[in-house]
Amino acid sequence: MQFLKSVAKAYNSLSLIVRILCGLIIGVVLALTVPQAQWISIFGNVFVGALKGIAPILVFVLITSALTQGSGKLDKRFGLVIVLYLTTTTLASITAVFVSFLFPTTLVLTGSAEAEAIPSGLGEVLGNLFTNAVANPVASLVNANYIGILFWAVLTGIALNKVAQEETKKVLLNAAEAVSQCVRWIINLAPFGIMGLVFTNVSNSGLSIFTDYGRLVLVLVGCMLFVAFGINAIVVFAVLKRNPYPLIWRCVKTSGLTAFFTRSSAANIPVNMNTCERLGLDKDIYSVSIPLGATINMDGAAITIAVMTLAAANTMGVSVDLGSALILSLLATLAACGASGVAGGSLLLIPMACSLFGISNDIAMQVVAVGFIIGVIQDSVETALNSAGDVVFAATAEYAQWVKDGEELPTFLGGKRKVDI
Numbered sequence: 001m002q003f004l005k006s007v008a009k010a011y012n013s014l015s016l017i018v019r020i021l022c023g024l025i026i027g028v029v030l031a032l033t034v035p036q037a038q039w040i041s042i043f044g045n046v047f048v049g050a051l052k053g054i055a056p057i058l059v060f061v062l063i064t065s066a067l068t069q070g071s072g073k074l075d076k077r078f079g080l081v082i083v084l085y086l087t088t089t090t091l092a093s094i095t096a097v098f099v100s101f102l103f104p105t106t107l108v109l110t111g112s113a114e115a116e117a118i119p120s121g122l123g124e125v126l127g128n129l130f131t132n133a134v135a136n137p138v139a140s141l142v143n144a145n146y147i148g149i150l151f152w153a154v155l156t157g158i159a160l161n162k163v164a165q166e167e168t169k170k171v172l173l174n175a176a177e178a179v180s181q182c183v184r185w186i187i188n189l190a191p192f193g194i195m196g197l198v199f200t201n202v203s204n205s206g207l208s209i210f211t212d213y214g215r216l217v218l219v220l221v222g223c224m225l226f227v228a229f230g231i232n233a234i235v236v237f238a239v240l241k242r243n244p245y246p247l248i249w250r251c252v253k254t255s256g257l258t259a260f261f262t263r264s265s266a267a268n269i270p271v272n273m274n275t276c277e278r279l280g281l282d283k284d285i286y287s288v289s290i291p292l293g294a295t296i297n298m299d300g301a302a303i304t305i306a307v308m309t310l311a312a313a314n315t316m317g318v319s320v321d322l323g324s325a326l327i328l329s330l331l332a333t334l335a336a337c338g339a340s341g342v343a344g345g346s347l348l349l350i351p352m353a354c355s356l357f358g359i360s361n362d363i364a365m366q367v368v369a370v371g372f373i374i375g376v377i378q379d380s381v382e383t384a385l386n387s388a389g390d391v392v393f394a395a396t397a398e399y400a401q402w403v404k405d406g407e408e409l410p411t412f413l414g415g416k417r418k419v420d421i
Contacts, residue, residue, distance in 0.1 A: 012188070020257060023191030027198030035203035044200055044261075047193020050186045051267040056141045058179050058270055060153045062287035065176040067157025068169050077282075077397045080239075081289045084393035085297040086333075088235055092227045092299035093332040096306035097325045099223050105216045105311045107370055144266055150291055180277075183270040190258060190271075197261040213374050216311055220378050223303045224385045228252070232299075232389060236396050240403065246412040247399075250421055251275065251391040252384070259387035260380045265294040268387045275391050278421040280410065281398045289397075293390030298336035300382030301349075304371070305332040309353040312367045318357045328356060347371040347379075 011019070030040055132140075133151040140148030160168065229248065236244035254275045259268040269291055276286040306328055313320050320328075335349045350371065351364035371378065399409055409415030 019191040020194050023193075023195035024198050027195040028202055030195070031199045031202035038203075041196050041200040043192045044194070044196025044198075047186070047190065047196065048262050048264070048267055050193075051262060051270055052144065052264065054179065054183055054186060055266055055269045056144045056149055058183055058273065059287075059291040060141060060149050061172070061176045061179050062273070062283070063150065063153035063291070064157040064160065065169075065172040066284045066287045067154060068160040068164055068172050077285050077401050078289060080397040080400060081285070081393055082292070082296075084235060084239070084396060085293055085389075088227070088232060088389065088393070089297060089299050089302050089336055090329070090333045091231050091235075092223070093302035093306050093329040093336070095227055095231060096223050096303040096332070097310065097329050099219060099226075100307050100310040101325070103215070103219050104314050105219055105307070106315045107213070107216065107311050107367060150288070150295070154288070180273070183274060187258075187271060187274055194258070194261050213370065216307070216370075217374050217377055220304065220307050220374075221381050223307065224300055224381050227299050227303065228256075228385050228388065232392060236392065239396050239400050240409075240413070242409070242413045247395060248388075248392055250279075250412065251388040251395070254278075254421065255391045256384035256388035260384040263375075263379050263383050265298075265383055265386050265390070268383070269294055272387060272391050272394075275421070276394055278419060279391070279395050279398075280417065280419040281395060285398060286394050289394045290390055293394065294387070297390050297393065298386055299389055300385040301336035302332045303385075304347070304378060304382055305335055305349055305353050308347075308350050308367055308371060309357070312350075312354050312359055312363065313357045316357075316359055316363065318359065320357065324356070328353060331356060347375070 027040075030037065034040075132145050132148050135145055135148040137148065137152040139145070140152065160172070164172075229245075233244040233248060236242075236247060255268065255272050258271045259265065262268055272290045272293075273286065276290060277283070309328060309332070310320060310325075331353055335352060347368045350368055354364040354367065399413065402409055408417040410417050410419045412419075
């Protein structure tokens with residue numbers, strides 16, 4: 001027992017980032033040396049399953065508890081967060097269109113994909129959003145329908161704020177703390193999960209599958225990196241008038257890294273909550289803005305939809321003019337906001353965008369199949385961009401209010417306030 005306590009103490013004494021990097025390296029080594037040991041994948045499956053399992057409960061409890069406490073802090077900061085989410089998603093889709101014109105790509109369309117629940121138009125996407133918002137609250141928790149969870153949590157929180165006694169508010173607060181503690185325990189075991197996920201990817205996916213799609217992968221990843229470290233940095237600087245890279249880099253290390261391997265914005269919500277707490281942000285704000293970001297802050301999804309659609313148009317010999325490209329940017333932005341927060345969620349919206357150029361559903365579904373082939377890289381980078389951006393802009397809106405109120409910013413932004421990150 002004493003030995004186990006010593007091992008646990010040594011494990012916890014290391015930085016989480018260092019532990020994750022160790023897990024990553026071990027996963028690669030095991031995949032190259034013992035690829036037949038598929039039982040190692042269990043660690044990754046359990047880790048992602050735990051995150052997906054706790055995330056809906058965490059979101060509902062935190063939002064309900066925050067609104068029940070009656071702090072009334074969903075002020076201008078929350079409005080600014082939404083503006084930042086939508087602005088950068090729009091800029092991401094425009095960037096994707098522009099880069100696709102500079103570096104046109106084509107596809108090798110030889111396979112097919114089974115069509116399933118493909119939106120037939122933007123109206124259907126928006127309709128699905130509103131329908132999901134009023135879905136059965138229990139079903140929303142079971143199915144991880146975050147639009148529905150947000151809607152019912154907000155309503156419940158506001159209602160409890162008006163009728164709940166102080167004892168009830170304390171119980172909700174304790175429940176939120178208990179679920180948050182569960183999340184901390186799960187995150188603490190992230191290195192083992194990362195090891196399993198890396199092992200699965202490296203042992204099952206050879207690099208040869210990217211030969212035909214190398215240029216497409218480079219365009220997609222290039223756009224996403226440019227948005228993450230270019231567009232986002234400019235937006236943060238415009239709001240805070242501070243060097244944005246210390247904040248962006250911290251969010252990439254803590255949120256982007258785990259999102260890269262989980263490939264799910266929804267599953268990464270607990271990680272983002274923890275990151276916001278360590279950044280010293282107001283829980284009343286980030287308990288709502290982070291789940292919302294996992295739904296509407298979809299820079300990577302907008303890029304994927306635009307680039308893949310234009311690649312399909314190039315392959316089919318469809319001429320795309322500037323006006324059509326701008327319409328595609330708007331369509332990709334709005335469609336991305338309706339993308340599912342799970343792995344590959346943006347790919348099923350490609351056929352809708354392809355219909356803008358008269359590309360048949362059969363061809364579009366082959367494009368979706370290509371997306372799943374390159375998803376090991378594309379979807380991982382896309383989710384890392386989306387998830388890290390959720391925290392970046394939640395923090396940006398919060399820190400902007402601190403500047404207005406004359407409060408000190410964190411030390412990494414040139415202030416005197418110390419934060420645990």
